[in-house]
Amino acid sequence: MADFFKVTTRDALPPGGKALAEVDGRPIAVFNVDGTFYAIDDVCTHDGGPLAEGELEGVEVRCPRHGARFDVRTGKALCMPAFEPVTSHAVEVHGDDIYVALND
Numbered sequence: 001m002a003d004f005f006k007v008t009t010r011d012a013l014p015p016g017g018k019a020l021a022e023v024d025g026r027p028i029a030v031f032n033v034d035g036t037f038y039a040i041d042d043v044c045t046h047d048g049g050p051l052a053e054g055e056l057e058g059v060e061v062r063c064p065r066h067g068a069r070f071d072v073r074t075g076k077a078l079c080m081p082a083f084e085p086v087t088s089h090a091v092e093v094h095g096d097d098i099y100v101a102l103n104d
């Protein structure tokens with residue numbers, strides 16, 4: 001079973017919020033969608049754009065570089081210019097703390 005690493009807290013990541021974390025040397029974007037937390041790779045599969053800097057609308061994040069959108073729940077690419085999904089990761093919440101386990 002993968003190890004969970006603390007990435008942030010509920011207080012630091014309110015609904016609609018985004019955060020960039022590093023888990024085991026890997027950049028991970030963490031999102032709060034109406035109180036549920038999701039984590040995906042921070043690297044857009046089109047050309048490496050930083051997804052944690054993208055606009056979050058509902059469950060979709062828009063890459064700030066060329067506008068590809070991804071479903072933060074699954075990592076699925078929703079529109080061009082990205083075709084490949086980003087990897088999504090497991091999230092657990094314990095008290096105020098949010099943990100992510102890498103899913104390779």
Ligand code: FES
Nearest residue numbers: 044047049063066
């Ligand atoms: S790098 Fe993300 S859409 Fe191009």
